[in-house]
Amino acid sequence: MEKKDNQLILKRLGIDTQEEYFVYVRQDCPVVRSEGFESQTRVLVRKDGENIVASLNIIHSDILLPGESGLSESAWQALEASEGDTLTLSHLPPLDSFGYVRGKFYGNRFSKSAFRHIIQDIFDGNYSKVHIAGFISACAGNHLDLEEITWLTEAMVNAGERLDWGRENILDKHCVGGLPGNRTTPVVVSIVAAAGLTIPKTSSRAITSPAGTADTMETMTTVALSMEKIREVVKQEHGCFVWGGAISLSPVDDLLIKVERAMDIDSEGQMVASVLSKKAAAGSRHVVIDIPVGPSAKVRSHLDALKLKYFFTVVGMALNMDIKIVISDGSQPVGVGVGPALEAKDVLKVLRNEKDAPQDLKEHSLALAAPLLELGGKTEPGEGMAMAQEILESGEAYRKFLAICRAQGGFREPDSAPFTHDLVSTQQGKVTSIDNRLLAKVAKLAGAPKAKTAGLECLVKVGDPVLAGETLFRIHAESKGELDYALTFAKTQGEVVKIK
Amino acid sequence: MEKKDNQLILKRLGIDTQEEYFVYVRQDCPVVRSEGFESQTRVLVRKDGENIVASLNIIHSDILLPGESGLSESAWQALEASEGDTLTLSHLPPLDSFGYVRGKFYGNRFSKSAFRHIIQDIFDGNYSKVHIAGFISACAGNHLDLEEITWLTEAMVNAGERLDWGRENILDKHCVGGLPGNRTTPVVVSIVAAAGLTIPKTSSRAITSPAGTADTMETMTTVALSMEKIREVVKQEHGCFVWGGAISLSPVDDLLIKVERAMDIDSEGQMVASVLSKKAAAGSRHVVIDIPVGPSAKVRSHLDALKLKYFFTVVGMALNMDIKIVISDGSQPVGVGVGPALEAKDVLKVLRNEKDAPQDLKEHSLALAAPLLELGGKTEPGEGMAMAQEILESGEAYRKFLAICRAQGGFREPDSAPFTHDLVSTQQGKVTSIDNRLLAKVAKLAGAPKAKTAGLECLVKVGDPVLAGETLFRIHAESKGELDYALTFAKTQGEVVKIK
Structure with a gap:
């Protein structure tokens, strides 16, 4: 069914459309007529046997010459394109897995294999944002039961890389966001790694917040490390604070999150699957999850937090992870600083046991480190807090913090704004x-x-x-x-x- | 909050993205940094007091020079832009009405005012395709009750123009698609108008089918008429067969349909609202709706057709329209030809009472004309069929068909393919x-x-x-x-x- 006039020569237009793929062709291009394509048609784009699905945009100016085509930057990278390469465009095969989404609208349950097909199609780039929005809508309103959430999480873990650290008992922490300044990770990782436990923490950069842990740590050390370098740091120091963006853990989650954010939808099923798929893909075995509760935090009531606790715990069990939930006060910011360097200064004050260190950040960090020490088997249940406090106040945690920073490329003091x-x-x-x-x-x-x-x-x-x-x-x-x-x-x- | 560096000079890039608005800016553009915009951010684009909402694409090449910006063609037209005009970009106000969509996911009913706000926001271009997909998903799976469907229909009618023909008893017909060759409209309109009743029929071009009524009629006469010209034709001949695209009836419906098609979702609520909002906006009072039922038609079972009949009838009543449903055989094509000119030839054979005229097309057309004659008060209930047959077989309908074509710009025989x-x-x-x-x-x-x-x-x-x-x-x-x-x-x- 393929015809020569479907072939087009590539020109670089340099249009950044983020992760959404676009292909640009002229209005007088034969393929537009012969295939009946119009603007926004989803088409299969092939180059040297590689293929992606992209949305078509039709060009009515001479930014493309006859016989030329263009790609958005993300599509250009996905196809490893060069100027002058030949593209072939053709119709898409039907998107069968979306039938499960339609079925869900009519009250069917998602099956295990339905999730596998849907997540694989999203992973392969076969879902447009409209399809992803449909899938998210089908899961919204808490329409997923526990088994469905578990299957979704498993499917997300399986679409992408999965880390193996070559040791048991990998620890991890996560905070269900929404609280400015709540920068506990550097303190918690330092305490836990100082105790000899393994906590290879990957963090994100800010997406909608004023700072992510990766942004904060970047004011003090290097956070964009290769997987090989991360393994080296963790082998040597038992912990790290690196940016997770360089490693592809649960990449489907990143796509879902973008559309969820556009729709401002946060269903509990998607949240549980999002967090636990990342943790399972990271090879974590014991995970402490911080849920701040407050009127302007992500989780607004204690009852909502309890429901999440139940879901995280059950789905975690199915994925062979111990989950420990810490429900904390989310009524106001933690610490003093809000912003990468300002939060880094708070963190350093706590680690250095300075007199004006923010007490709430210190206490919150200890409250998260304590259960990790217990889960990791370093101390008896109930005695984690005393141990965490001892490691922090003795300066052991600060020494470990500096050692990890050095292993990641060196420590520097955060700057101040003019x-x-x-x-x-x-x-x-x-x-x-x-x-x-x-x-x-x-x-x-x-x-x-x-x-x-x-x-x-x-x-x-x-x-x-x-x-x-x-x-x-x-x-x-x-x-x-x-x-x-x-x-x-x-x-x-x-x-x-x-x-x- | 507005700053000078948000202003950019327009250059025409000629990128057709259909009805979706895009704005293109360079990566080194100050507004990108100062406002924290990234690719795909939805932004408010202003020019001379007019404004639209568009998705941002960031350009990394010299198709734009520093200080320049571009618009997709649809956005260019919406803002009536010219090269060298100044654009201002800023953040969007929050999309409050989407809160109703989120509420629906959690089982809330849509209220009358919720629909009004949502449809107005879609009309104003404030919903991205992702938001529209969310709204459609919330309505899918037949989650709308009759009252909600009625409110949705009313909201859609009110967003856009509404025709007034200056007379009572306007008749109309509609077919719930999916059947190739089912080109009854030219025959039905000719019969009904020949009887002296008013049937100002607007039709669509094909979207996913091989021919729409407008495509078929275009092989015999002019169908793209101004509103003024349509009024003239209807005043003179009581009927017309024109393309509805030139008149903006229920424009929100067109946006919803595009996304529904991408998701392949056809909820009965959306279908009823779609059809009846167009008819109400067209000023129709009595409407015959043809529902072909068959395994590869749009409606697959007689029970589904009965449910649609009930919905159309009740919602029609609420909107002060008499709806008459004809459930027909949708197991195979109607007539012989499939494609604009080939269907036109079938239509002409029926109108000319030729010996080899397709009997099924003739019978189906009579079955739809008969209730219209009765609804229009030209004959007693039960006697419409005989009257329709008489008008068709006497040649009266054909004479009316030619008269309407002449009023629309002249009649010509359809061509044949080489x-x-x-x-x-x-x-x-x-x-x-x-x-x-x-x-x-x-x-x-x-x-x-x-x-x-x-x-x-x-x-x-x-x-x-x-x-x-x-x-x-x-x-x-x-x-x-x-x-x-x-x-x-x-x-x-x-x-x-x-x-x-």
């Missing part, structure tokens, strides 16, 4: 609440996470008495423009810190 | 079934509907005895290449016509 501005209270009273989401927004407008030293310091806690003129938070920025931008927002959105 | 090939039976036996979908596919591969004379003639009916070597269907094409293309498919897909 511009700051204090936002002060206009009245006397008591802090009644702090809005995590607005606070994060101010830090982002100030330039975080791209501007590493940008963000803010939140200088009050809920319950604190304040005087008129007292500083509530201090904005840090790398340019005057960004400082003003954040300030304008903070001033017009007067309810970031509520005082009564 | 290339044909007969597909013959390899065995003796009886035709046991004809696959509507495969047959449509052969006609499309032969070039229909873009090549007006392309398509096929289906020369057998289910139950016909056939000899080995007897022609089953004849492929028509405008080029040798397309003929071969269709033939190869027809031969490898041996089950288009089943013989036993």
Whole structure:
């Protein structure tokens, strides 16, 4: 069924469409007529036996000459294309696995093999964003039962790489996000690795928040390591704090998360599958999961947290993982700094046992390290806290932190931003609440996470008495423009810190 | 919050992305950094007070120079842009109405005002395809009750123009598609208008089928008329057969249908809302709806047809429309021709009462004209059939058909294709079934509907005895290449016509 006029010469247009693949052809291109393609048709694009599925865009200008075609950058990379290569376009085979999604709308359960087919098709790039949105919608509203969540998680683990560390009892931690400044990972990993347990922690960069753990650690050491280098660090120091983006763990999860974010949908099934598929693919055996609960955190009520605890525990068991849930206070930021370098400073103060170290960050880190020490078999149940405290306060954790940083490429002190501005209270009273989401927004407008030293310091806690003129938070920025931008927002959105 | 560096000079790139809006900016563009935009971010694009929502694509080549930006063709038209115009990009306000969609996933009902907000946002271009896919998913699986379907229909009618013909008792017909060759509209409209009733019929072009009524009529007259011209034709002749694309009736429906098609989802609620919103917006009062039922038709069982009948009737009542449902035989094509000109020839034979006119097309057309004559008050219930037959067989309908064509711009005979090939039976036996979908596919591969004379003639009916070597269907094409293309498919897909 293939015809010569389906072949087109590649020209690089350099259009970044993120992970979504596009192919560009001229309106007068024979394949458009012969195959009946129109703009946005999903087509099979082949080059030297490799193929991808892409959306077609039709070009009515001379950015392409007759006989030429273009690819979005992601498609260009996926096909390892070069200028002058030949592309062939053809119709897609039918997307059979989407039938399971339609079935779910009519109340059918997903079977184990349904999930396998769907996730494989998403992995292979056969689902457009519209199809992914359909799949997410079918899972939304908590329409997945426990068995379905388990099957989904397994399917996600199996689509992608799976790490094997060559040892037992791999430990890990995760925080169900939404809380600015909650940067416990560097402290927890240092304590646990100092105890001789293995905790090869991979972290993400910020996606919608002002800082991810990888962004924070990057102000102090190198985080983008090859898999080989990671193995070396973990072998030597038992722990690491590296960016997970370089390793392809549960790559389908990354695609699902993008569409979930666009729809602002967070079903518990997808959340459980997302977290546990990453952990299982990372080879983790014992995982402590932090669930902060608060009115402007991701999980809003204690009951929701308990349900998640149940789901994480049961699905974890099915995947041969011990899950320990820590439900924590998510009513306000943890620590003082919000933004990569500012959070790094908090972390260093805690590790160095400085007098002005944020107590809440220290306590929260200990609360997560304690169960890991117990799960790892270093101490009896109930005695993890004392051990964690001893390792931290003796300076052992800090020494381990420095050793890991050195193994990753060296330690450096985080920088400071050149511009700051204090936002002060206009009245006397008591802090009644702090809005995590607005606070994060101010830090982002100030330039975080791209501007590493940008963000803010939140200088009050809920319950604190304040005087008129007292500083509530201090904005840090790398340019005057960004400082003003954040300030304008903070001033017009007067309810970031509520005082009564 | 607006800054100078958000402004960019427009360059025309001529990228056709269909109705989806895209804006193209360089990676080194200040707005990308200052606003934290990445590729695929949805942004607000403003020009001279007009604004649209578009997806951002970031350009890494010199198809744009520093300070320049581009728009997809649809966005270019929506903003009435010219080279050198200034665009301003900024963040989107939150999409509040999508909260109702999320609520539906959790089992909430849509309220009347929820539908109003959602449909208005879709109308305004605030929903990306991902959001539309979410909305369609929420309605899929028949999760809408009758009241919700009614509210959805009302909301769709209210988003867009609504025609007023200045007279009462406007008649209309619709066919719930999926049946090749089922080209009853020209015959039905001619009969009904000949009786003096008003039937201002707007039709669509083919989207996934080998011919739409507008494509067929276009081989005989002009169908793309202005609203003013349509009013003139209807005033003079009481009927018309024009393309509905020039008039914006229920434009949200067009957007929903595109995404439904991509997901291959056809929920009954969406179908009822789609059909009735178009009819209500067209000012119709009495509507006959043809539901062909068959294993390869859109509606597969008599029970499904009865459920649709119930829904159409009740929602129609709420919108002050009389709906009459005709459940018909959808087990095989109607008439002989499949493709614009070939179907036109069938229509002309029926109107001219020629001896070899396809009887099934004639009977089906009468079955739809009869209830319209009754609904329109031209005859008593039960006597419509006799009246329709009299109007058709006396030549009155044909004279009306020619008069309408002349009013629309003139009548011409449809052309014939230069290339044909007969597909013959390899065995003796009886035709046991004809696959509507495969047959449509052969006609499309032969070039229909873009090549007006392309398509096929289906020369057998289910139950016909056939000899080995007897022609089953004849492929028509405008080029040798397309003929071969269709033939190869027809031969490898041996089950288009089943013989036993």
